[in-house]
Amino acid sequence: MHHLVLFNIIDQIRSLGWPGAFSLLRNGLVLGSLYALIALGYTMVYGILKLLNFAHGDIYMVGAFIGYGVLVAFGGALSPTIPIVPLIILMFAVSMAGSGFLGVAIERVAYRPLRTAPRIAPLISALGVAFFLESSVQLLTNSAHYLYNGYQLGGKNGNFGPLLNPVFTVDGIPVTVVQTLVILTAVALMGVLVYLVYRTKFGKAMRAVAFDREAAAMMGIDTDRIISMTFFIGSVLAGAAGVMYGLYLGDTYFFLGFLFGLKAFTAAVVGGIGSIPGAMLGGILIGLAESFSTGYVGGQWSELVVFGLLIGFLIVRPTGLLGSHAIQKV
Amino acid sequence: MSDTPDTPGPPEPPPEPQSSAESGPKIGVDSWVASHGGRSGRSGPIGSISRAWESIPDVARFLAFVAIALSLPFWLLKSEGDLFNFGLFTLLFIGMGLGLNVDVGFAGLLDLGYVAAFGIGGYAYALLSSGYYGIHWPAEVVIPIAMLAAVIPAAVLGFSARRLLGDYLAIVTLFFAEAFLVFTNVSNPTIFGKGITGGANGIPQADPLTFFGYQLTSSKQLYFFLVGAVALVAAALYFANQSRTGRAWRASREDPLAAEVMSIPVNRLKILAFIFSWAVAGLFGAIYVAILTSAVSTNYSIGLLITIYAVIILGGLGSIAGVFVGAIIINCVFVFLEPQTDHPEAKRWIFYGVIILLVATLKPWYKAVVLCVGTIASGFIVHAIVSATAGSAWTSGKTVAGAGWLSHWVVIPKVSHGNVNNLLYIGLVVAVVLVAMLKGWWRIIALGPTIYLAAVVWENVLTENPGVTAFILFGAMLVGLMIKRPQGLLGTARVEIV
Numbered sequence: 001m002h003h004l005v006l007f008n009i010i011d012q013i014r015s016l017g018w019p020g021a022f023s024l025l026r027n028g029l030v031l032g033s034l035y036a037l038i039a040l041g042y043t044m045v046y047g048i049l050k051l052l053n054f055a056h057g058d059i060y061m062v063g064a065f066i067g068y069g070v071l072v073a074f075g076g077a078l079s080p081t082i083p084i085v086p087l088i089i090l091m092f093a094v095s096m097a098g099s100g101f102l103g104v105a106i107e108r109v110a111y112r113p114l115r116t117a118p119r120i121a122p123l124i125s126a127l128g129v130a131f132f133l134e135s136s137v138q139l140l141t142n143s144a145h146y147l148y149n150g151y152q153l154g155g156k157n158g159n160f161g162p163l164l165n166p167v168f169t170v171d172g173i174p175v176t177v178v179q180t181l182v183i184l185t186a187v188a189l190m191g192v193l194v195y196l197v198y199r200t201k202f203g204k205a206m207r208a209v210a211f212d213r214e215a216a217a218m219m220g221i222d223t224d225r226i227i228s229m230t231f232f233i234g235s236v237l238a239g240a241a242g243v244m245y246g247l248y249l250g251d252t253y254f255f256l257g258f259l260f261g262l263k264a265f266t267a268a269v270v271g272g273i274g275s276i277p278g279a280m281l282g283g284i285l286i287g288l289a290e291s292f293s294t295g296y297v298g299g300q301w302s303e304l305v306v307f308g309l310l311i312g313f314l315i316v317r318p319t320g321l322l323g324s325h326a327i328q329k330v
Numbered sequence: 331m332s333d334t335p336d337t338p339g340p341p342e343p344p345p346e347p348q349s350s351a352e353s354g355p356k357i358g359v360d361s362w363v364a365s366h367g368g369r370s371g372r373s374g375p376i377g378s379i380s381r382a383w384e385s386i387p388d389v390a391r392f393l394a395f396v397a398i399a400l401s402l403p404f405w406l407l408k409s410e411g412d413l414f415n416f417g418l419f420t421l422l423f424i425g426m427g428l429g430l431n432v433d434v435g436f437a438g439l440l441d442l443g444y445v446a447a448f449g450i451g452g453y454a455y456a457l458l459s460s461g462y463y464g465i466h467w468p469a470e471v472v473i474p475i476a477m478l479a480a481v482i483p484a485a486v487l488g489f490s491a492r493r494l495l496g497d498y499l500a501i502v503t504l505f506f507a508e509a510f511l512v513f514t515n516v517s518n519p520t521i522f523g524k525g526i527t528g529g530a531n532g533i534p535q536a537d538p539l540t541f542f543g544y545q546l547t548s549s550k551q552l553y554f555f556l557v558g559a560v561a562l563v564a565a566a567l568y569f570a571n572q573s574r575t576g577r578a579w580r581a582s583r584e585d586p587l588a589a590e591v592m593s594i595p596v597n598r599l600k601i602l603a604f605i606f607s608w609a610v611a612g613l614f615g616a617i618y619v620a621i622l623t624s625a626v627s628t629n630y631s632i633g634l635l636i637t638i639y640a641v642i643i644l645g646g647l648g649s650i651a652g653v654f655v656g657a658i659i660i661n662c663v664f665v666f667l668e669p670q671t672d673h674p675e676a677k678r679w680i681f682y683g684v685i686i687l688l689v690a691t692l693k694p695w696y697k698a699v700v701l702c703v704g705t706i707a708s709g710f711i712v713h714a715i716v717s718a719t720a721g722s723a724w725t726s727g728k729t730v731a732g733a734g735w736l737s738h739w740v741v742i743p744k745v746s747h748g749n750v751n752n753l754l755y756i757g758l759v760v761a762v763v764l765v766a767m768l769k770g771w772w773r774i775i776a777l778g779p780t781i782y783l784a785a786v787v788w789e790n791v792l793t794e795n796p797g798v799t800a801f802i803l804f805g806a807m808l809v810g811l812m813i814k815r816p817q818g819l820l821g822t823a824r825v826e827i828v
Contacts, residue, residue, distance in 0.1 A: 046497075050497070051497075052497040052500060052501060105763045108763070108766070108767060109762075109763050109766045109767075109809070110809045110812075110813075113813045114812060114813065117812070117816060118816075119497075120434075120438060120440055120647075121812045121816050122812070123440050123497065123500060124440075124639065124643060124808055124812050125808065125809045125812040125813070127442075127636070127639065127808060128636075128804075128805045128806065128807070128808025128809040128812070129805065129809055130805070131632070131636045131801060131804065131805035131808070132802060132805030132806050132809065133805075134801075134805075135798050135801040135802040135805055136755070136759065136802055138798050138801075139755065139791070139792075139795055139798045139799070139802065140752045140755060140756070143798075258508075258632065259508060262501070262504065262505055262508060265501055266501075266505065269498070269501065300512070300516040300517045300518075301517060303508065303509060303512040303516075304509050304512065304513065304517065307505050307506070307508075307509040310501075310502065310505055311490055311502065314490060314498060314502060315490050318498070
């Protein structure tokens with residue numbers, strides 16, 4: 001039985017060949033940059049509050065919907081009323097701001113009153129927020145799927161738009177504008193984040209709060225403000241990922257955030273929870289794992305492959321790839 | 331307890347303010363912990379009910395439940411539909427809650443994969459007792475197998491979670507539940523010529539429960555069987571909780587490190603708690619499938635998980651009696667919110683009842699009065715403004731199911747406007763966030779219009795979408811309970827001493 005599965009996979013690898021492998025690599029990188037952006041939000045919040053923010057995946061989903069709302073407000077993908085470059089920038093800006101404030105509001109209402117509560121309380125609260133967001137969007141959208149139709153954006157008469165133009169091709173496999181856009185935007189945002197966290201005064205305060213909240217508070221750091229800012233930044237990244245997802249895959253609905261968020265959290269765990277470079281690395285790894293398992297094993301198994309990866313990592317190396325081993329002091 | 335009816339039952343009555351000021355902090359008791367416990371024990375009518383409740387001995391409560399449950403089909407739940415919707419499903423929720431209460435409540439492990447165990451038990455029953463593979467084993471054989479099938483992944487997960495902190499465990503179990511859904515719904519590997527889980531269609535036509543040749547088919551038979559099963563499981567878990575193991579679970583819940591130092595085998599206890607939980611889930615999962623006669627993977631979604639969490643958290647984590655109370659309340663909310671219900675007016679009473687209860691718990695009393703006046707006044711003001719400016723078409727709508735007088739206070743447009751409704755809902759969420767940020771009198775002043783807005787949204791939007799509404803309420807309830815009353819209705823307050 002096992003041999004059979006293995007031979008199938010080898011056959012699949014042979015028949016797809018190098019162009020197939022390259023297209024899987026490309027898909028994996030694009031998907032992985034989305035995972036990485038969301039995983040950053042998880043890992044930052046976990047690092048600073050030791051809280052698994054279940055609602056983060058749903059913030060990403062709301063971000064995708066805000067981007068869709070902006071697109072529709074300017075005529076939709078088929079007949080945009082303004083040129084597409086400012087339109088896309090506007091979609092990103094509004095969605096990022098909206099998700100950011102949503103994240104801050106969630107922290108304010110659902111997590112801040114629970115700072116001193118037993119640890120299970122904020123987790124259950126986060127679960128409640130996640131479910132509240134999901135059901136609310138389900139109510140507002142009547143459980144419908146909403147199509148971005150990003151591939152038609154800017155195209156004449158509903159044809160394929162410039163987003164699907166190839167930037168370059170490798171052995172006949174094109175890398176399109178939207179794929180390049182996703183990867184480059186993700187890299188740029190991560191660059192900004194790394195600068196913010198490691199090169200500014202705010203980042204220093206944030207790392208101090210993550211290291212020891214009480215000590216940081218005694219050093220005069222306004223920890224509540226830093227925590228709010230952390231939620232804001234993480235949610236901004238999730239909102240950007242939502243718009244990218246919409247432009248790239250083009251279909252958004254209320255349950256989108258749950259599984260995607262779960263995989264992104266897996267990415268954060270694989271990379272080492274609390275570690276910012278780890279989240280990026282883990283995101284790319286999970287994206288590649290999902291893409292290659294879809295291509296070689298079959299799409300219906302890709303979730304299980306990611307799950308196996310999570311279990312394996314937790315058993316073999318619970319600190320993740322780049323995480324540091326925290327020593328618990330009593 | 332026998333001499334005067336007004337003596338409080340529990341041994342620690344809240345101290346009078348002046349006497350505690352005289353005697354200072356109690357010796358041997360952390361003053362903050364004591365005041366916290368006192369405050370949460372006293373809070374409002376819920377506190378006094380739970381105090382009265384605690385003075386009843388456990389055995390009496392248990393016997394009262396069994397007696398009332400056995401008599402219900404003869405006076406309250408006479409119709410077949412009521413018995414099925416209220417009786418059977420409440421008992422199923424109790425069963426599920428009892429199982430989840432072991433690992434979340436007793437042992438303090440955040441288990442988010444519980445629905446998978448419920449599903450595994452169900453699928454095991456559907457595979458071994460249906461026409462799908464042509465196997466028709468009796469229930470007394472299949473149910474132990476179903477429980478075993480649910481226990482094996484529990485042991486594996488518990489084992490892999492040995493080294494994991496609480497949050498990692500949560501994510502692993504949540505992912506396990508999701509992987510279970512994907513496996514049953516999408517993967518569906520072919521075994522013996524058929525997809526083993528039946529894909530999206532699930533496995534139809536499961537046999538009715540058959541014990542030793544005796545078939546349970548009518549709702550009444552199933553109801554009495556379930557009362558017995560729930561009572562048995564509840565009694566077993568009660569004794570487990572009272573035992574050495576139960577004490578060790580509590581110890582490792584409160585402080586795993588200290589428990590470990592006291593040579594309590596924390597990891598083994600975690601696995602044991604998992605096994606207990608998932609075995610109960612497997613049992614009731616099998617019964618659930620036998621009642622519904624099919625196993626479909628969409629039944630085991632995260633919605634069910636949230637519902638069971640709502641049950642045990644509303645009732646109080648770690649409290650067996652709380653599971654019963656929580657299940658009754660949650661299931662009634664579910665049934666009353668259904669679109670085709672025999673009690674359409676009950677939706678309204680749920681909403682206004684909760685609002686009135688919350689306002690009534692407000693202290694001091696004049697704040698509650700100001701809030702009431704503010705809410706009612708803002709209603710009439712808004713109603714007058716809308717009918718004067720936007721015309722009578724915006725205010726002449728009818729409420730759902732009776733209570734026509736409400737339409738003089740709540741703005742109900744004649745025709746439902748989707749976008750306006752969406753804006754109202756978003757406005758309500760924003761208003762609640764703002765109210766949560768305000769303090770003191772500003773909060774009371776802002777709360778009045780917010781409650782009115784909630785009433786408008788409830789009458790216009792939420793009663794139109796009952797299925798989603800229940801889940802919105804549950805999500806909001808989890809957050810609200812965690813902030814205001816984390817011990818639920820009947821749980822004991824926990825204080826983490828740092």
